[in-house]
Amino acid sequence: MKRRTAGWLYGSIVGLAIVAAGGASAVAGELNFLGWEGYADESFVKEFESATGCKVTATYVGSNDDFAPKLASGGGVYDIVSVSADTTGVLVAAGLVEPLDMSKIEHWNDIYELFRNAKGINRDGQVYGVPLTWGSIPLMYRTDKITEEPDSYAVLWDERYKGKIALWDDKSAIFNTARLLGYDNVYSLTDEQLEAVKQKLIEEKPLLRKYWSTAGELINLYASGEVWISNTWGGYQVAELQKQGIPVKEFLPKEKADGWADNWMIVKGSPNQDCAYQYINFTTSARGQCGISSVTGYSAANPVAAKACMTSEEFEAKHQDDIDYVDSLVMWEQPDRLDVYTNTWNAIKGAE
Amino acid sequence: MKLATRRRLSALGVLAPPLLWTLLFMFVPYAIMFTYSFYRKEFPIFIPDFQFGNYLQLIQDSQYYTVFFRTLKIAAAVAVAAVALAYPLAYFLVFKIRSPSLRAALYMAVIVPLWVSYLLRAYTWKTILGSEGVLNSFLVWSGILEGPTDLLLYNQFAVVLTLTYIFIPFVVMPVYTALEKIPRNLIEASQDLGVGPLRTFLGVTLPLSIPGILAGATFAFCLTFGDFVAPVLVGGPSGTMIANVIQSQFGIALNWPLGAALSIVVLIIVLSIISASDRLERAGRLNLG
Numbered sequence: 001m002k003r004r005t006a007g008w009l010y011g012s013i014v015g016l017a018i019v020a021a022g023g024a025s026a027v028a029g030e031l032n033f034l035g036w037e038g039y040a041d042e043s044f045v046k047e048f049e050s051a052t053g054c055k056v057t058a059t060y061v062g063s064n065d066d067f068a069p070k071l072a073s074g075g076g077v078y079d080i081v082s083v084s085a086d087t088t089g090v091l092v093a094a095g096l097v098e099p100l101d102m103s104k105i106e107h108w109n110d111i112y113e114l115f116r117n118a119k120g121i122n123r124d125g126q127v128y129g130v131p132l133t134w135g136s137i138p139l140m141y142r143t144d145k146i147t148e149e150p151d152s153y154a155v156l157w158d159e160r161y162k163g164k165i166a167l168w169d170d171k172s173a174i175f176n177t178a179r180l181l182g183y184d185n186v187y188s189l190t191d192e193q194l195e196a197v198k199q200k201l202i203e204e205k206p207l208l209r210k211y212w213s214t215a216g217e218l219i220n221l222y223a224s225g226e227v228w229i230s231n232t233w234g235g236y237q238v239a240e241l242q243k244q245g246i247p248v249k250e251f252l253p254k255e256k257a258d259g260w261a262d263n264w265m266i267v268k269g270s271p272n273q274d275c276a277y278q279y280i281n282f283t284t285s286a287r288g289q290c291g292i293s294s295v296t297g298y299s300a301a302n303p304v305a306a307k308a309c310m311t312s313e314e315f316e317a318k319h320q321d322d323i324d325y326v327d328s329l330v331m332w333e334q335p336d337r338l339d340v341y342t343n344t345w346n347a348i349k350g351a352e
Numbered sequence: 353m354k355l356a357t358r359r360r361l362s363a364l365g366v367l368a369p370p371l372l373w374t375l376l377f378m379f380v381p382y383a384i385m386f387t388y389s390f391y392r393k394e395f396p397i398f399i400p401d402f403q404f405g406n407y408l409q410l411i412q413d414s415q416y417y418t419v420f421f422r423t424l425k426i427a428a429a430v431a432v433a434a435v436a437l438a439y440p441l442a443y444f445l446v447f448k449i450r451s452p453s454l455r456a457a458l459y460m461a462v463i464v465p466l467w468v469s470y471l472l473r474a475y476t477w478k479t480i481l482g483s484e485g486v487l488n489s490f491l492v493w494s495g496i497l498e499g500p501t502d503l504l505l506y507n508q509f510a511v512v513l514t515l516t517y518i519f520i521p522f523v524v525m526p527v528y529t530a531l532e533k534i535p536r537n538l539i540e541a542s543q544d545l546g547v548g549p550l551r552t553f554l555g556v557t558l559p560l561s562i563p564g565i566l567a568g569a570t571f572a573f574c575l576t577f578g579d580f581v582a583p584v585l586v587g588g589p590s591g592t593m594i595a596n597v598i599q600s601q602f603g604i605a606l607n608w609p610l611g612a613a614l615s616i617v618v619l620i621i622v623l624s625i626i627s628a629s630d631r632l633e634r635a636g637r638l639n640l641g
Contacts, residue, residue, distance in 0.1 A: 065604035094396035163502040208589040
């Protein structure tokens, strides 16, 4: 019996070693994606897989803050990441992503210049990211429960909706609240301003039902009647909820909503670079841009592709013809003192 | 080769794998974590160093006290609630059920939930406690409440309830064992001397089962202390526990040194609670010897 136990233990150790080795050296022809829901949806991934032979495996994140820790813990697990422009700079600075070989990027010149030139993906004359989609972070509410049409972030502090409010578990809450308090320098707040924002957000806690962190979680909170109003990933959750017959509506608050642009980046040392470049080209082509846009409701970063595959109504509804719309949003940037912002957000969540 | 040498070698062969396992997967990781706790956070990630800034930060920034205190409170509540529910159950099983096969079946019924995924059981509570959940629907249907209440889910109450439910088997097992080991003639002696059932329980059964209670309560307390799933699933905006903070230091905040320092503090707290409970248990045993 004892010998058998020992043998079993040896067996497990050998087994673990095999698993570990298998994990480290990935087989060619696969692509491990880490990023936002909808960017590797079955509806178009199947097509990509059969055309290229690259098998796509997707892992989803709940926040842009998930990328650096997952990549920093190493192991060569992921090949490609989809990162919002406020976080791309951190990954570049930390050396977690590779500079891109621009000769392999097919649709670069079709992409909106504003996103191509973003500070977060350009460094020392090298390009680290390919813009994929963009959109806003509006507020969303149940039209059957909230009849008075809201127009401001202040609605998230409305006593009447106590216990029915949810907030995204993300440091962007600091940006929005800073604008509500009338600060324009949302990415370079002073200590006093940050303290005021913190107090304001702690004051909101008794009114909150939940800090939500994934698209699915927020959809469930609305569908089960727990939440009536929250911020949301523009276009995505609202469409899912409407499909389920839940009456919800989005609006841009008068303080201006956050805007974002997501970018493809290739993880440093990825053994599947060929598949990665092929996937970047596929998703920025007409087929990929519309595939993603119809799943997520987000706007396409490549208007040439969007024009080719969207109906004119959709093209207009997604503001593809007017990039000035972006000016009505406050595009995310990396805060000057990222660590202080992150710590402030943690302190808010930890408070009573 | 001599027989003794050969025996020693074979003993080593049997012992080596578990020892190696413990060394590789317990001591080495703890040592790495301890080392990290002296590193320094520096944008964008962190750099090796030897300084006490992380521990100092835990003392200076009040956000960590708040969360530590809350975690202690929730862990204590779960330990007390789990013992309060598990003790009568174990008592009933040991003393009131006459048929051994029925007793074994009921004991299994308590243990079986452990085979179901923790996540699944936590999710079940969401559907029971939600605004449109089973409990609220019943309360409104029966007229006890006029409208559904939000007080059942997404708060510390829900966390305590869920964790108590999940950890009850861990308390039933040691209490059951302790009660089963009590010699029946001690109870009979007490009864023969004309002592009533309540005083027999308080004077004989309860003191003799204290080691089981301590072991169970320690299980529930320590498992709760390190839990980070229940606060995420059923906890509210003010339900963050220490393991969530550690998780966010290793995640969002990308401050592994601070996360390591926090983990070391948690490790010290849990180890001191385990050794305190162990000492109490021994002291109790000697007194009753």
